[in-house]
Amino acid sequence: MVEKTIDLRSVRKIVSEYSNVHDSNLIAILQQTQDEYGYLPKQALKEVSRLMDVPLTRIFGIVTFYSQFTFIPRGRHAIKICTGTACHVKGVNDVKQKVKEQLNVVEGETTADYQFTLETVACLGTCFLAPVMMVDDRYFGKLTVDTVTDIVDRYSGDNT
């Protein structure tokens, strides 16, 4: 996937708040950078390296050591579809297939417009609502192929 061009002003502002180059500061900068962009764009890491005069290899070393960091662009909204037993029994496979077709992605992928990232999880802990999915931090239960389409439509094209 070709990395989209990012606005580097945000990472410059983050770095400007730190004066010392310690690993703990680097981690904090990387966390804030990921919060800002939703992932760690390579352009942003190069900018951190340049501004803090830290070798890029050292930054990559930190990023790859901690599992909280990701190089993969994420969508504005995270869709998590439960594929646990209760949801499976209640027909989540049809729901999941509908979402995949609607967004033209498979599990783990982000849509071309960066609006959604689709994931599956083992159990969302709300089996009584099966089949269930979450969009960001909101639960949607007793899904059907029709209701899930409406829900995804609601989040499409918004700027929340």
Ligand code: FES
């Ligand atoms: S199995 Fe889906 S919420 Fe528990």
